Structures are given as structure tokens and as C-alpha cells.
Amino acid sequence: MRNFAVIFSAIFLINGSIAYGNEIASTTSINLPDAMGIALNGAPGMHRISSAKIVLPGELVIGFTGEYFSTDKFFLANDHDHRWVSTALINFTPFDFLSIWNTWVAADNTNDSLTPRHTSYRGNPEIGAILRYKAPHDLDTGLLVSLMMPTSSGGKGFNAKAAKIKTSAIASYKIASFLEVAANLGYVIDNTTKMFHGIVPSQQRFTAGIYGKNVIEYGLGVQGSLAISPDVFTGGFIEFSGTYAAPKSAAINPARATIGAKMRLAKLPFIEMAIGSDVRLAGAPQGDHRVPGIAPWEAFIRFTGNWSLFKNPNTSSLTTAKPCGPNSSCEPGLECRDGYCVKPETDMTIEPEKVPTFKVIGTIIDKSTDKPIKKAQVTVAGFTAEDIKINKKTGKFVLAQIPVDGGLIRIRVEAKDYKPAEETVAKDTANATKQITFSLIPTGANLPAILKGNLIDATTGKPIRGVITINDTQKRIIANKSGAFSVELHAGRYDITITSRGHLTQNKNVLLKAGEVVILNVDMTPKRK
Numbered sequence: 001m002r003n004f005a006v007i008f009s010a011i012f013l014i015n016g017s018i019a020y021g022n023e024i025a026s027t028t029s030i031n032l033p034d035a036m037g038i039a040l041n042g043a044p045g046m047h048r049i050s051s052a053k054i055v056l057p058g059e060l061v062i063g064f065t066g067e068y069f070s071t072d073k074f075f076l077a078n079d080h081d082h083r084w085v086s087t088a089l090i091n092f093t094p095f096d097f098l099s100i101w102n103t104w105v106a107a108d109n110t111n112d113s114l115t116p117r118h119t120s121y122r123g124n125p126e127i128g129a130i131l132r133y134k135a136p137h138d139l140d141t142g143l144l145v146s147l148m149m150p151t152s153s154g155g156k157g158f159n160a161k162a163a164k165i166k167t168s169a170i171a172s173y174k175i176a177s178f179l180e181v182a183a184n185l186g187y188v189i190d191n192t193t194k195m196f197h198g199i200v201p202s203q204q205r206f207t208a209g210i211y212g213k214n215v216i217e218y219g220l221g222v223q224g225s226l227a228i229s230p231d232v233f234t235g236g237f238i239e240f241s242g243t244y245a246a247p248k249s250a251a252i253n254p255a256r257a258t259i260g261a262k263m264r265l266a267k268l269p270f271i272e273m274a275i276g277s278d279v280r281l282a283g284a285p286q287g288d289h290r291v292p293g294i295a296p297w298e299a300f301i302r303f304t305g306n307w308s309l310f311k312n313p314n315t316s317s318l319t320t321a322k323p324c325g326p327n328s329s330c331e332p333g334l335e336c337r338d339g340y341c342v343k344p345e346t347d348m349t350i351e352p353e354k355v356p357t358f359k360v361i362g363t364i365i366d367k368s369t370d371k372p373i374k375k376a377q378v379t380v381a382g383f384t385a386e387d388i389k390i391n392k393k394t395g396k397f398v399l400a401q402i403p404v405d406g407g408l409i410r411i412r413v414e415a416k417d418y419k420p421a422e423e424t425v426a427k428d429t430a431n432a433t434k435q436i437t438f439s440l441i442p443t444g445a446n447l448p449a450i451l452k453g454n455l456i457d458a459t460t461g462k463p464i465r466g467v468i469t470i471n472d473t474q475k476r477i478i479a480n481k482s483g484a485f486s487v488e489l490h491a492g493r494y495d496i497t498i499t500s501r502g503h504l505t506q507n508k509n510v511l512l513k514a515g516e517v518v519i520l521n522v523d524m525t526p527k528r529k
Contacts, residue, residue, distance in 0.1 A: 038063050038304050042089040042101035043130050043144060047258050047276060047300065049221035050141030051182045052132050052170040054096050058310025061091040065302040069295040075202055075285055079113035083207065083295065100129045109207040110319075119207040123151035130170065139176035143167070144186065150195050162194040168217065178226055184219040184241075193296075205292035206285055216244040219470075221258075234263040242282070245291045254283030254294045270306035275299075356430035359400040364413055367439040368448045368488060372396075376415040383409075386488045404430050413438045449512035452486035453520035455479045455500060464524060466500030500524050 039045030039062050070082035091101040108120040117389045128146030135141055148164040166529025170366070173305065175181060193200055193212035200210060219241035225231040242255035260276020278298040285293030364376045372395030378388050380399060390397040402409065403425050414420040418440035428434055442448065455466040463483025469476050470487070472494050479485040479500075491514040503524040513517055 031260065037403050038091055038101075038302070040065060040087065040302075041146065041301075042091055042103040042126065042128060043146075044091065044093075044099055045182065046221045046223050046239055047183050047260055047274065047302075048241045048256075048278075049239045050130065050142075050144055050168065050170050050184055051180070052172040052175075053180065053182075054132055054134055054140055055093045055099060056308065056310075057093055057096050058308050059091075059093045060307045060309055061089075061304050063089050063091075063302055063304030065089070065300060067298050067300040069298040071296055073294075075111060075206075076113050079111055081109065081111040081203075083107065083109040083298075097132045097134075098129065099132075100127070100429050102127050107207050111201060111203050114201070114203050116201070116203075119201070119204045121151070124148055124208070124520070125151070126164075128166075140172045142170040142172075144184075149194055162192050164192055165189040166217070168240050178235075179222070179224050181220070181222045183221075184217070186217045188217055188243075190214060196287050202285055202292075206294075209292055211243075211245055211291060213245060217371060218242055218244070223262075232263065232265055234261065235347055236261045237276075240281075250284060252286055252291045252293075254291070255281040255282075256294060257281055260300075272304045272306065274302040274304075275335045316429055318378040356404045357401045358404055358428040358430065358434065358526045359398060359402060359434040360409075360411070360425055360434045360436060362397045362399070362411070362413075362438060364395040364397070364415070364438045364440065366418075370439075373415045373418065373440060376413055379412045379414075380408055402427075404428060411436070413440065417443055419443055423439075446487040447491075447515035449491050449514060450488055450517045451494075451510065451512060451520060452484070452517065453522065455485070455498065456521065456523050457485040457503070458523040458525045464500050464503070466498060466503070466524065469497045469499070471495040471497060496520075498522050498524070502527055 023072040039050050040047055043050040044055055048492040064089040072080050074081035087103055087105050089101060089103040091099060094101045103126045105124050106122050110118050126146055126148040130142050130144045132140060132142040143194060146166045149158045150162045151158060164190045166186055168184050170184050172180060172182045187204045190211045190213060192210045219239060221237060221239035223235055223237035225233055225235035237260050242253060244253055256278045258276060258278050260274055262270040262272060262274045264270055280294050281472060283294045364373045365371060366373055371494060372379035374395060375392045376395060378390055378397045380388060388397055388399050404524055407427060409425050410422060411425060412420060412422045421438050421440055423436055426435060455464050457464050465481055466479045467476055468485050477485045477487045489512055491512055493511045496508045506522060510518060
């Protein structure tokens with residue numbers, strides 16, 4: 001069975017490569033479709049291997065998977081065991097970097113030599129998401145996160161304490177236009193044994209895949225794709241996947257090879273069928289061991305329907321781009337480029353030659369307080385308002401994409417109650433950044449007031465040192481050895497406290513008007529000895 005699986009998949013993928021290289025008249029290799037189908041866990045992928053390949057936004061996938069195996073001498077030397085598993089799944093891609101999905105599973109296992117003979121479960125809903133990142137050189141990467149909440153054998157109730165959480169790193173690489181490889185490496189936190197009281201029977205562990213411990217999952221898969229007509233394409237895939245759960249006994253750790261084939265009708269909606277089988281490489285059930293074990297083989301079939309809910313500007317309908325090749329034509333108004341039918345005006349845009357540029361970063365502050373001025377306006381001759389990015393809360397602005405050969409530019413800054421200011425900026429080298437600060441002078445009500453004066457000993461008439469505290473602002477001003485002090489304040493009324501060592505404290509109340517200079521000379525009375 002294992003040899004047959006390897007030979008079947010190798011022939012299938014080799015045939016796809018020959019068809020691509022020789023452009024056989026009856027079949028034409030094409031790029032892998034934007035939506036590669038759905039894996040068993042509900043994420044985009046092959047069967048057990050998830051893919052990080054970028055999917056067009058708006059794709060909705062609804063599918064159903066059936067799995068079956070039957071064998072003798074599975075748990076015991078004289079037993080017979082068979083199992084049915086069905087999975088319903090739904091997957092949606094709201095953005096090209098994000099897919100979300102949900103699966104529901106029903107499983108029934110029967111063993112004629114164990115008690116209980118029949119074990120099953122219903123529900124076990126799993127929700128998950130995959131975040132993708134498009135890396136250079138046809139490499140896509142992603143992070144998969146999922147949560148499975150177990151239910152009772154009848155599919156009722158949720159047991160949060162028995163949840164299973166999975167995180168996986170995913171990478172997909174496009175070897176050729178018709179061939180892709182994907183790799184998965186993940187960690188699973190498995191609390192499912194908390195659903196049971198006491199020892200979990202071996203057959204129940206196998207039926208529901210219960211480890212009851214944290215495990216590492218890994219996998220590697222390859223899939224090919226070729227078009228057999230403008231509206232039909234097919235492909236084969238090979239996977240190797242496993243679970244690392246028992247460090248001291250490698251033979252117990254489940255490992256399997258999977259072979260399969262897919263066929264899709266490129267119509268709205270896309271209809272896809274996948275069929276194949278798992279073959280066990282290691283991990284047969286070991287009595288009451290905590291690792292559940294896997295079947296020696298398990299056949300599967302899956303049907304999915306794909307709908308594109310968002311309009312793709314490169315196509316003439318609500319479908320993803322239709323595959324094509326040298327021997328298949330496109331609809332009127334479209335042409336075949338890179339294996340897909342696209343509109344020439346959207347796919348053949350000639351990018352203008354890039355001109356070296358530099359940018360200016362500016363700050364607008366109040367000259368009297370050094371604080372940023374809010375809601376200032378910046379204008380530059382030859383540039384529109386959209387070219388200038390202003391943060392009206394911080395008083396900062398950015399003028400980018402200034403050609404290095406554009407000569408001098410004049411920047412003008414204006415703000416209410418301030419005198420406008422202008423600055424001329426000379427051209428700079430490519431990718432350089434110029435820093436510039438505009439200090440605007442207040443006008444009218446924004447002019448500061450000045451409070452100044454001297455501290456004098458009331459007995460001797462000599463100047464003395466002291467501290468003037470503006471109580472409303474907690475600002476402290478030190479009078480020097482000549483007794484002189486000076487401070488700028490906003491217009492308003494202030495309570496002031498004056499202190500000096502060896503003298504009585506005095507309190508004053510002063511009214512300051514905008515632009516006014518107020519003289520405050522204070523005679524400080526010495527304390528009695």
C-alpha cells in the first residue's frame with residue numbers, strides 16, 4: 001500500500017511537469033489557483049498540510065469531508081475495527097493576509113472485541129485563523145492559531161477546561177508555476193482528557209484523537225496543478241505529517257504519508273473534489289498508552305464550493321481570475337498573462353521612471369513658550385495640500401517626494417494669533433531628510449506678559465536673595481544676589497508667594513495683561529530674633 005501511494009503520487013506530479021515543459025496540446029500547465037482548496041482542519045491547504053499562499057479577499061468556502069478505514073488486529077490480535085469521520089467546514093478570507101474558519105466533526109468507531117464496542121463524538125467545534133505575510137522570491141509565510149472546544153458524545157455543551165489550542169508556523173514556496181511545497185510546524189496544548197473521569201479507554205482515545213498532553217505537530221507537502229481545459233484543472237499532492245508526543249518511544253509517535261488528487265471546475269461557484277488516502281508510517285495503538293495511535297490507512301473524499309464575495313478588478317465577473325494557457329483562450333476583452341485571464345489596462349500599466357527625492361520634516365512651536373502650536377497651516381509653492389502631511393495635535397509636518405533637482409522650495413507656516421513665517425529650503429541628496437523648526441511669534445492675546453522686580457530688606461534697604469512662587473502654575477523663580485527676578489507668563493491674575501531666609505513670607509495678587517510688563521518690588525521684613 002505504501003509503495004503504491006508513493007508511485008501514484010510521483011507519476012501524477014511528473015505528468016504535470018511534463019505537460020508544463022512540453023505544452024502538450026491536450027493539457028496545459030498553469031499557475032496554481034488563488035484558492036488552493038481547504039485542508040482537513042478548515043485552513044487553506046492540501047489535506048493535513050495548511051498553506052500560507054496568498055488568497056484573494058472575499059473568498060468563501062463551504063465544504064464536507066468524509067473519512068473511513070476498516071482493519072483487523074487493530075487493538076487486539078483477534079479484533080476488527082472500523083471508523084467513519086465526517087467534517088463540515090466553512091472558511092472566509094476577508095483580507096488577503098487573513099483567513100478564518102470553523103469546523104464541526106462527527107466520528108463513530110466500532111470494535112467487536114472491546115468494551116464499549118461503540119465510541120463516538122459529535123461537535124467539537126474548532127475556530128481558527130491564519131495570518132499571512134508575502135515574503136520575497138515566491139515565499140509566503142503565516143501563523144495559524146486555532147481553538148477546539150470539546151462537546152459531549154451527543155454534541156451538547158462546551159467544556160472550556162478541556163480545550164485544545166494549536167499554534168503553527170507555516171511556509172509555502174512556489175517551486176514553479178505549477179508546483180508548490182508547504183511546511184508546517186506547530187505546538188498543541190491538549191486538555192481533552194479533562195472531559196473524562198478516570199482512565200480514558202484506548203478506543204475512545206483513538207476515536208477522538210485524545211493525547212491528554214502537549215505535543216508538537218509537523219508536516220511537509222507538495223502539490224501540482226495542470227489545466228485539462230479552460231474551465232477544468234486537476235492536480236496531485238503528497239504529504240508527510242506526524243506528531244511528536246512520546247520522546248522515549250519513537251515508534252509510538254504517529255507519522256503518516258498522504259496521497260491525493262484534486263479536480264476543480266473553474267465556474268461560479270468553483271466546485272472542487274479531493275480524494276486520497278493516509279498511510280501509516282508509525283504510531284500504531286499501544287494498548288492503554290496515552291498516545292492514541294492512528295489507523296493503518298484511511299481513505300477520504302472532500303467536496304467544497306468556493307464563492308468570491310468581493311469584486312476582483314482584474315476580472316469581468318465576481319469570480320477569481322480564470323486560468324488559461326497557450327492552448328486555451330480568454331473571454332473578449334481579456335488576455336492570458338502569467339496563466340490567468342486579466343484586463344490589459346490593469347495588468348500592463350507601465351510604471352513611470354522613479355525620480356530621486358528627499359523629504360522635509362518640520363516642527364511648529366510658540367517662540368515664547370517653546371510649546372507646539374496646534375492647528376497650524378503649511379503651504380509650499382508647487383505642492384498640493386495632499387502632499388503635506390500635518391499632525392495638528394503635535395505641530396509636526398512632513399513634506400515628502402521632493403525632487404532633488406527641483407531647485408529651492410519656499411515653505412510658509414501660518415497659525416491664528418501668530419505672525420506667519422517663511423523658510424527657504426535648498427535641494428538635497430536622494431533619500432535625505434531635512435529637519436526644520438518654525439518658531440512663531442505670538443500676536444494679540446497670545447503675547448506673553450512679563451513680571452519683574454527686586455527683593456529688598458525693609459530694614460537695611462539692601463537687595464536680598466529669595467524665591468518667588470507662582471502658586472497657580474507652581475513655577476519657582478529665584479531672585480539673584482542683586483534681588484532681581486523676571487518671568488514671562490500668560491495674561492491673567494496670579495497669586496504669588498515670596499520667601500527669603502530670615503524674612504517673613506509675603507503673599508501678593510497681581511493682574512497681568514497681554515504684552516504688559518509689571519514691576520513688583522517687594523520689601524521683605526526681617527523676622528524677630
